[in-house]
Amino acid sequence: MLETGQTFLTGYAPARALDEGFLAGRPEAGLGWLAVAGLGVVLGAYGTARVYAAVAALVEPLRDRLVARVVARGVREADGGALSGLTQQVEIARDTFAGLVMVSRSFLFTAVGALVGLFSLDPLLLLVVGPPLLAGVALFAATLRPLARRQEAFLVADEALADDLGAVCPGLRDITASGAEARVAADTGRRIDAEFRTARSLARWNVLRVASLAVGGQLPIVLLLVAAPWLLAHGVTTGALVGALAYVTQSLLPALRNLVHGLGTSGSRLVVVLRRLVREPAGTSDTPPCARSGPEPTPEAPALSLTSVTFAYGPAAAPVIDDLDLTLPTGAHLAVVGPSGIGKSTLTALLAGLLQPRDGTIRVCGLPVAEAAARRVLIPQEAYVFTGPLAENLGHLRPDPVPEAELLTAAEAVGLTPLLEALGGPSAPVDPAALSSGERQLIALTRAYLSPAPVALLDEATCHLDPVAEERAERAFAARPGGTLVVVAHRISSARRADRVLVMDGRRTAYGTHDELVRGCAPYRDLVGGWTPVPSARSQPALALRDADRVDAVAGPGLAGDGRHVVAHGPVGQVQAPGDLRDRGPLGGQG
Template sequence: MGLLVWSGVEAVPPLVSGLFVSAAVDQGFLAGRPGVGVAWLGGFGAAMGVRAYAARAGFPYLAGVVEPLRDALVERVVRGALARPAADPAAVARLTEQVESARQLTATLLRTLRGVGVTLVAALVGLALLAPVVLPLVLVPLLAAGLLFVRLLRPMAAGRQAVVLAEERLAAEAGRALRGLRDVQATGSGEAVARALTGAARESAAASRALGRASALRALVVALGGRLPVLAVLAAAPWLLARDALTAGELLGVATYLLQQLDPAVRTLAGTVGGWLLNLAVVLDRLAAATAGTDTPAGTGSAPPGVPPGVPPGVPPGVPPGVPPGVPPGVPLGEVRLTGLRYAHAPGATPVLDGVDAVFRPGEHVAVVGPSGVGKSTLAGLLAGLATPTAGAVLVGGGMRGVVLLPQEAYVFPGSVWENLTWLAPGASEPEVAEAVGRLGADGVVARLGGLAGPLRDPGELSAGERQLLALVRTYLAASPVVVLDEATCHLEPAAEERVERAFAERPGTLVVVAHRISSALRADRVLLLDGGHGVLARHGDLQVLSPFYRELVGHWLGSTTGPGAAGGTGLAS
């Protein structure tokens, strides 16, 4: 209500501008009364001062509209990130940037549209009061400009969205290339990466050119709505003055409305507002697409079952003791079936996985390999139920709660060592926990912390490798028929990693390892090679025969472990 009141006050100066100028000329200067003319112009100046004060007074009410929108968008993005713990942090950062962009664009649009709308309406009302005879000369081209502007919005919005998508693809390609420089060097795929980056850059440039061509037509809107009424009135002025349809003062008043109110308003609408409105529409569309399906009522979506008191939400999922119910019909316990699996990070985006078919047999040890950005971690999230396939299906014998996923960044919480190790197996006995600690080589870190009952007050005091060892023991103890290790040993030395993987392979259940060293692939029963959105599952030796790309990949990996400076490096970045 306050915003409407102050908007009404802002409408006074545009409304009276032409009337005051007309009175100053006709009743003052042309009548030989310059003091009266100056008084009318002084009144117009005072009205402009009132308008400036009203614009300032309306800002708090404008904030009351914009800030709740920003808060709602932030809440939606945060809930979406918590609902998908495996989400790319860079993507979440981009979403938060887009939220701030939406806030700023909304505030700017509301502030500008309010001023422009008030000016347009006031100018037209003033024209009707001062010289209704010129209204047809103004309204006809103004309506034509409005229709043209509306027609241009759709192609300009599509062009703007194409630019944003192309820029996001270019940023994603560049990010993958930078993160996977070791892969690029190891596999000798520099030329392929360069071609992909060049293609993305050309696509971005083409989208920008197409948007520029569509946006150039906005100049026609300005010509129709802002300039043509002025030309029409000037062309008709001699005829109107000769027939006393207008006085000299009224003609100057009409010119004031057209040149100081109407033309700037049309320019702002067609140029600045048109651009901001398109940007806001694209940003909101991207936010809606990226956070689709994340609307969770407050108070739901709390921490997963079995999380100790005080453990924050959003940590890696766990399972309670015993095998959860819900085994899909016809799928044996521990078996994993991928059927036509397709996944894209957003609608319209290029699928990361596109038609992957594979079956992991119960008790099998499978290594997932491929270049950086090919979708290995995405597949791990799909296996654990952290993401929903765009198409196809993931069927797990034991249900999604029968899968325990351990990501690269191991989660350790303040408490005792025992509480951390038995989080997913609260019923485990001390001999069982001690045996798991010894089998995985975590006895050193456990002893340093004071044994199983020792306190763990600050997880930040542990190294990344120590945190991974504790999380690996916790995962080993979990009663889950399927374990997915998503580079969960990347901070361990090769010998420690081999000990861990062999222990998990001997553990009952199916093991899926997202490999970052070739040794992981050599130890696996079978290897799933991801490349170009597709997957090939076979034994290591068979895969070398079936896939030239895998053969080349292995050759580069092995070469990187025997070349100069290769000590300790078994060389596959994720």
């Protein structure tokens, strides 16, 4: 009541001071009315001070309830965001709610005092000021809900971009090592575009907010000035006209401005924060857990499924992979073989989601490949190792530190134990420049072995290992419980160890076991070349066998060898030096 009285006296006292005092030749009466207006300011300030105490009694219980809820959820769910909720979000909710209460009640009591004062001075003044004021408030009320939705969308887009950049910036080395720069840039660009669109939409609705302020707070001033001759002609006194201008400029316009800006910005922020703070804890909602935590794989789904997949490097380029269908069950072991440049690494990049097919679909564990980042791990030929403790390198793909016992078991399975002991144990520092290519590959392989991803993609990830170490690593991955292994083979022994072999030869592909392909696939027979056993004394290899699978790296009968790993490509006179089924160099000169 004191604040409403102060607003009432803001226009009424100056009007009486003019009409009954200064304009009537009675300055003492005018000064008296001005003294009454001053007293009203003092009483209004006292009332405002009392309001702060009342608002505190309203706001603090809300804060206490929010804190209790955040703490309970943090303890129950081990919620990592509880600290942010306590230190920032609860305080934002508390301060914003208090501000909204103050702004809303201030506008309400100010408007009541001003409208009563206008009616007391002259009802005609109320007819001039009232309609635009109501129109401005109605326009703002109509835009409040759409404005809040767009404000929330902008805040969510901004948080999504911040989360994305928070993940991308520390992982720039990983992104570069895996060749994912283009995809990460595209994903980040989409988030930036999304925030730009929400900001532009918010700006458009803010125009309506400004319009409501102009209609409700500034248009009455113009109407009073334009209608002044008519009002004076119909009995409105000069003091009453000045009092009406005081009501609009000193009371209604500031109160409306605070309301528009307060509810338009702080209100939507409060909605976002409260939704985060009071969300249902896990297990209390009717929504199934899988719907809250993201897509889950179908238990019966194959590990990998490719349907009519076609990929080309450019719209006019010939397809590297053309209409490929492939289904790989969980626990399978697939070797991908073929000449260099035929598309083996392209296939693994598609399976890893680093490239997008032009046509067809790829699913990993029943999920679209774009949603299955946690279901597959790719180990490229050039292994990435960063400076730091060995344990951090090995546990890089795990959300929590790996127990040392589990780490040592994985190292033993993959074959990293000798290097681990030579370095000084899991806590020993790693200098990537001091490691050989094979040692870096062993670290990367063990890191992938420890990852939670059930599908492992080895893109020539063992090319710098000797045959025994390669066999040990591949068998470790193939033996992982529920694990599925895809190997881009650079030695024929990898293909012999696999359950199934995919032969890539341009647009033609063949799929089957090693024995089936030897019998029925000419390109695969060309790749196998001199390693196919033939029951004849002349078929014995030129040098001693050293491969664990009884498959040596030298060519067959009639072909000289140098004791290193070479692979016959087709014509008997063309073989390949160690490392891959690639360059078709002449055999001459080998010895």
